[in-house]
Amino acid sequence: xxxxxxxxxxxxxxxxxxxxxxxxxxxxxxxxxxxxxxxxxxxxxxxxxxxxxxxxxxxxxxxxxxxxxxxxxxxxxxxxxxxxxxxxxxxxxxxxxxxxxxxxxxxxxxxxxxxxxxxxxxxxxxxxxxxxxxxxxxxxxxxxxxxxxxxxxxxxxxxxxxxxxxxxxxxxxxxxxxxxxxxxxxxxxxxxxxxxxxxxxxxxxxxxxxxxxxxxxxxxxxxxxxxxxxxxxxxxxxxxxxxxxxxxxxxxxxxxxxxxxxxxxxxxxxxxxxxxxxxxxxxxxxxxxxxxxxxxxxxxxxxxx
Amino acid sequence: xxxxxxxxxxxxxxxxxxxxxxxxxxxxxxxxxxxxxxxxxxxxxxxxxxxxxxxxxxxxxxxxxxxxxxxxxxxxxxxxxxxxxxxxxxxxxxxxxxxxxxxxxxxxxxxxxxxxxxxxxxxxxxxxxxxxxxxxxxxxxxxxxxxxxxxxxxxxxxxxxxxxxxxxxxxxxxxxxxxxxxxxxxxxxxxxxxxxxxxxxxxxxxxxxxxxxxxxxxxxxxxxxxxxxxxxxxxxxxxxxxxxxxxxxxxxxxxxxxxxxxxxxxxxxxxxxxxxxxxxxxxxxxxxxxxxxxxxxxxxxxxxxxxxxxxxxxxxxxxxxxxxxxxxxxxxxxxxxxxxxxxxxxxxxxxxxxxxxxxxx
Amino acid sequence: xxxxxxxxxxxxxxxxxxxxxxxxxxxxxxxxxxxxxxxxxxxxxxxxxxxxxxxxxxxxxxxxxxxxxxxxxxxxxxxxxxxxxxxxxxxxxxxxxxxxxxxxxxxxxxxxxxxxxxxxxxxxxxxxxxxxxxxxxxxxxxxxxxxxxxxxxxxxxxxxxxxxxxxxxxxxxxxxxxxxxxxxxxxxxxxxxxxxxxxxxxxxxxxxxxxxxxxxxxxxxxxxxxxxxxxxxxxxxxxxxxxxxxxxxxxxxxxxxxxxxxxxxxxxxxxxxxxxxxxxxxxxxxxx
Numbered sequence: 001x002x003x004x005x006x007x008x009x010x011x012x013x014x015x016x017x018x019x020x021x022x023x024x025x026x027x028x029x030x031x032x033x034x035x036x037x038x039x040x041x042x043x044x045x046x047x048x049x050x051x052x053x054x055x056x057x058x059x060x061x062x063x064x065x066x067x068x069x070x071x072x073x074x075x076x077x078x079x080x081x082x083x084x085x086x087x088x089x090x091x092x093x094x095x096x097x098x099x100x101x102x103x104x105x106x107x108x109x110x111x112x113x114x115x116x117x118x119x120x121x122x123x124x125x126x127x128x129x130x131x132x133x134x135x136x137x138x139x140x141x142x143x144x145x146x147x148x149x150x151x152x153x154x155x156x157x158x159x160x161x162x163x164x165x166x167x168x169x170x171x172x173x174x175x176x177x178x179x180x181x182x183x184x185x186x187x188x189x190x191x192x193x194x195x196x197x198x199x200x201x202x203x204x205x206x207x208x209x210x211x212x213x214x215x216x217x218x219x220x221x222x223x224x225x226x227x228x229x230x231x232x233x234x235x236x237x238x239x240x241x242x243x244x245x246x247x248x249x250x251x252x253x254x255x256x257x258x259x260x261x262x263x264x265x266x267x268x269x270x271x272x273x274x275x276x277x278x279x280x281x282x283x284x285x286x287x288x289x290x291x292x293x294x295x296x297x298x299x300x301x302x303x304x305x
Numbered sequence: 306x307x308x309x310x311x312x313x314x315x316x317x318x319x320x321x322x323x324x325x326x327x328x329x330x331x332x333x334x335x336x337x338x339x340x341x342x343x344x345x346x347x348x349x350x351x352x353x354x355x356x357x358x359x360x361x362x363x364x365x366x367x368x369x370x371x372x373x374x375x376x377x378x379x380x381x382x383x384x385x386x387x388x389x390x391x392x393x394x395x396x397x398x399x400x401x402x403x404x405x406x407x408x409x410x411x412x413x414x415x416x417x418x419x420x421x422x423x424x425x426x427x428x429x430x431x432x433x434x435x436x437x438x439x440x441x442x443x444x445x446x447x448x449x450x451x452x453x454x455x456x457x458x459x460x461x462x463x464x465x466x467x468x469x470x471x472x473x474x475x476x477x478x479x480x481x482x483x484x485x486x487x488x489x490x491x492x493x494x495x496x497x498x499x500x501x502x503x504x505x506x507x508x509x510x511x512x513x514x515x516x517x518x519x520x521x522x523x524x525x526x527x528x529x530x531x532x533x534x535x536x537x538x539x540x541x542x543x544x545x546x547x548x549x550x551x552x553x554x555x556x557x558x559x560x561x562x563x564x565x566x567x568x569x570x571x572x573x574x575x576x577x578x579x580x581x582x583x584x585x586x587x588x589x590x591x592x593x594x595x596x597x598x599x600x601x602x603x604x605x606x607x608x609x610x611x612x613x614x615x616x617x618x619x620x621x622x623x624x625x626x627x628x629x630x631x632x633x634x635x636x637x638x639x640x641x642x643x644x645x646x647x648x649x650x651x652x653x654x655x656x657x658x659x660x661x662x663x664x665x666x
Numbered sequence: 667x668x669x670x671x672x673x674x675x676x677x678x679x680x681x682x683x684x685x686x687x688x689x690x691x692x693x694x695x696x697x698x699x700x701x702x703x704x705x706x707x708x709x710x711x712x713x714x715x716x717x718x719x720x721x722x723x724x725x726x727x728x729x730x731x732x733x734x735x736x737x738x739x740x741x742x743x744x745x746x747x748x749x750x751x752x753x754x755x756x757x758x759x760x761x762x763x764x765x766x767x768x769x770x771x772x773x774x775x776x777x778x779x780x781x782x783x784x785x786x787x788x789x790x791x792x793x794x795x796x797x798x799x800x801x802x803x804x805x806x807x808x809x810x811x812x813x814x815x816x817x818x819x820x821x822x823x824x825x826x827x828x829x830x831x832x833x834x835x836x837x838x839x840x841x842x843x844x845x846x847x848x849x850x851x852x853x854x855x856x857x858x859x860x861x862x863x864x865x866x867x868x869x870x871x872x873x874x875x876x877x878x879x880x881x882x883x884x885x886x887x888x889x890x891x892x893x894x895x896x897x898x899x900x901x902x903x904x905x906x907x908x909x910x911x912x913x914x915x916x917x918x919x920x921x922x923x924x925x926x927x928x929x930x931x932x933x934x935x936x937x938x939x940x941x942x943x944x945x946x947x948x949x950x951x952x953x954x
Contacts, residue, residue, distance in 0.1 A: 015381065016377055016380065016381065017377040017378050017380070017381045020373070020374065020377045021374065021377075043754075043756075045756050045759060045760070092935065092939070095938075095939055096938045096939065098755065098756070099755065099756075099759070100893070100938050102698065102756075102759060103698075103889050103893060103934065104934065104935050104938055106886075106889070107889075107890075107931040107932075107934040107935050108931075108935065110886070110927065110931050111928050111931045111935075114925070114928045114931075117460060117461075118460065118487075118924040118925060118928075120465070125462075125465060126394075126460065126461045126462040126464075126465050127418065127465065127466075128394060128397060128462070130397050130422065131422075218369070218370075218398060219401045220369070220397050220398045220401070222369070222394050222397075224369070224461070225368075225369055225370070228882075229368075232767075235763075236760075236763075236764075260371075261374055261378075264363060264364060264375075264378070267325070267326045267364050267366065268325075268326050268771065268775055269775070271326070271767065271771035271774075272768055272771045272772055272775060274767060274771075275764050275765065275767030275768025275769070275770075275771060275772075276764070276768050277764070278760065278761070278763060278764025278767065278768075279745070279746060279761050279764035279765055279768065282750065282757060282760050282761045282764060283749040283750060283761065286750075286753065286757060326774075327774075327779070328779045328877065328878070328879055329779075330778075330779045331779050460924060486918075486923045487923050487924045488918075488923060489927065491879070491882075491883045493677065493680075493873070493874040493875075494673060494676075494911075494914075494915065496669070496670070496673040496915065497670060497673070497915045497916075497917075497918030497919035497923060497926075498918060498919075498923050500669060500670060500919060501918075501919055501923070516781070517781045517875055517877065520781075520783070520875070521875070528799060528801050529669070529799060530799060545780050545781065548780065548782075548783070549781055549782065549875055550783075551790070553790070
């Protein structure tokens with residue numbers, strides 16, 4: 001899959017529209033992967049992901065425009081900001097469970113958006129931030145669409161690799177234990193609080209990185225980019241693709257980025273079908289496309305289960 | 306003389322990005338229709354430079370991302386120019402791409418800032434807030450003789466831009482607003498804001514909001530018995546607003562806008578309105594009218610200036626054009642429409658009570 | 667100040683009324699129905715279509731809308747709830763999100779994006795209450811809200827169907843063992859919930875206008891109202907809704923109109939922090 005992701009865009013070099021789509025898909029994929037840490041990893045549904053995305057975007061823009069920092073530092077700032085915001089959400093998740101957490105995450109997302117909108121002196125409010133510089137490495141600006149694509153791909157791959165490392169580490173195993181049975185996990189010395197906070201912080205950091213990529217790619221951000229709709233879309237990407245699977249969020253991101261563009265002439269009906277698809281997938285393929293495929297493949301071998 | 310339809314070979318391509326879905330479609334579809342109408346007329350009369358004009362239409366919906374995608378898609382076909390949406394957030398998101406690609410882009414946005422960013426390829430066909438909101442404020446001060454202005458604005462770039470201009474204009478007269486209250490576009494109850502404005506001792510209200518919330522504000526203002534003159538933004542003369550506001554609520558309200566095709570006595574305007582309505586089964590508004598003018602002017606630029614991007618740009622910059630909704634003459638910032646009018650509604654019937662025209666002679 | 671309070675109560679009753687059916691569903695099946703706002707919106711549109719487009723008298727339109735709403739509720743639970751019944755509660759949340767997208771865009775396709783304003787049900791009259799004013803329609807809403815809540819209390823305590831629904835809500839398994847047809851009860855719950863939503867929609871449409879996006883606005887307010895009032899309590903919804911309305915108006919008037927929504931959402935978070943399981947207790951939270 002990585003091979004495809006590298007080769008196809010090279011073939012598309014110079015064709016702006018497909019490259020634009022590809023980069024957008026990568027950013028969406030990063031968002032989906034970051035949300036899956038929480039949804040797939042902890043079984044927790046969050047509708048506030050857009051806030052983490054937005055905080056990263058604004059911090060990155062502010063770092064380059066306001067403080068004149070080079071892009072790599074801005075990226076780091078975005079990741080840190082996202083992590084802090086994730087920690088706040090994580091702290092909330094310790095006290096508030098299940099359905100309530102869904103609502104609280106929604107509230108969190110809206111609060112952040114409203115603050116971004118109304119704190120004009122800090123964020124320029126509804127006007128948005130224009131003229132965000134392109135990313136640059138070592139002082140060299142990467143303005144070409146192809147360059148930005150590969151940069152984003154690099155960040156995505158790095159996050160995926162790191163996430164996988166964490167999954168197989170003691171912390172990752174602790175997360176599985178907590179998800180299965182929190183009380184038993186606690187009894188065997190695992191701290192559910194630590195697990196949740198770490199997961200949400202990591203999820204926030206990755207989302208923040210996506211925010212930075214978005215800001216410097218689109219060069220314009222405003223509060224109306226980071227709405228509940230975005231949070232919902234990312235959640236759908238994770239669920240339709242398959243929460244907790246390696247390829248699920250990636251597939252979901254790809255599908256939900258490319259399909260609406262393909263179906264442009266039918267957008268009105270696309271949205272209706274999209275809603276129906278969410279219902280159908282949830283009903284018939286609760287583990288998402290990748291999850292169901294994986295289960296189907298495993299079934300002949302899992303005769304013991 | 307029979308006009309022969311233009312040759313299909315080697316069509317002249319023009320991109321059109323408008324909001325065809327979502328709540329933005331209220332205006333987007335009306336504008337797209339106007340563009341289609343203009344192109345069809347020109348094609349029936351022989352096209353531009355003898356070639357058929359082809360519109361590449363894409364939906365920008367209500368999101369920057371979708372709009373940018375639409376623009377990118379359209380630019381892939383190398384159009385000579387792009388007819389763009391009027392939402393400033395979408396425009397600003399598109400600006401870097403427009404500048405990089407070097408394509409003349411036209412739209413009817415009112416937000417002042419858009420032409421202050423030095424984008425040499427963008428042309429504005431609506432009088433910007435600096436013209437309309439200044440007119441509204443001057444009207445309140447000079448014609449209505451008021452001094453204590455209460456501002457009600459919607460919390461987005463449209464509302465904030467309007468508020469800023471009103472404040473600026475008042476400052477020039479050595480005044481300041483006595484109150485400036487915002488609301489969200491989806492809010493249903495603005496009584497707190499209205500009462501605050503009243504408490505602050507306002508003697509006139511100037512508002513910058515969208516059709517649905519303006520309708521609610523007017524309704525609630527009357528219900529609360531706040532008997533102050535109200536100068537509303539162009540949203541208040543939109544057909545969608547007129548469908549939801551009652552005669553009583555609109556009676557006596559002043560509205561600033563660019564033009565009012567419905568009450569324009571000139572036969573060519575009335576004819577245009579009728580053919581629009583016949584073809585698209587819906588009433589055209591000022592945004593559609595100006596978009597039509599804008600498209601016709603662009604097609605004229607191609608005819609007379611040449612089917613090439615920089616030629617189109619120079620022609621637009623230098624030429625004075627008589628449209629149905631206004632006379633267009635672009636200034637250094639590429640603002641091409643300098644005319645605002647103030648209407649007064651009696652029930653749902655408007656009459657123009659003052660015109661502020663700063664179009665260069 | 668009194669005028670503000672009056673307005674706050676009026677808008678608060680609207681919030682409470684549109685949140686009504688939502689709590690029913692939550693109580694009986696432990697499901698958060700994200701599409702509830704859309705049920706209100708569709709009910710409102712049906713009412714408007716009947717009265718404005720077809721010219722039927724208001725009473726008839728109301729009945730038609732409520733009936734159609736009930737039917738929609740029946741279909742809704744068959745299509746969206748039953749298939750995921752045994753699964754973790756969060757499954758239904760996602761399904762209902764899908765339904766809300768479907769209904770919202772379906773409404774957009776059918777009725778278009780234009781906001782619609784049906785005429786006031788009582789002719790736009792204003793009443794004087796001391797130094798303040800209240801529109802007659804608002805008074806109607808307040809009265810109906812009070813009646814609806816009263817009737818709900820009576821229904822659940824006094825009628826057989828009501829008691830069976832209560833039993834299903836408290837413990838589905840036991841209710842089944844005691845001979846209650848749980849499947850039927852679930853169908854009833856959604857049907858009645860949607861009917862209530864439609865009623866609310868028709869009633870509030872003249873005041874807040876109808877558009878396909880109305881559902882999103884409603885569900886956000888409903889969440890806050892219900893959490894404040896107590897997720898498990900129907901009476902709490904009334905209290906929560908009115909409280910939210912008043913807080914919004916007072917914040918806009920005395921603090922800042924720009925931040926009133928922030929205050930509302932912050933309230934949501936704070937209440938949940940203090941009472942992490944809401945007033946109703948553990949029953950729902952741990953199933954996932």
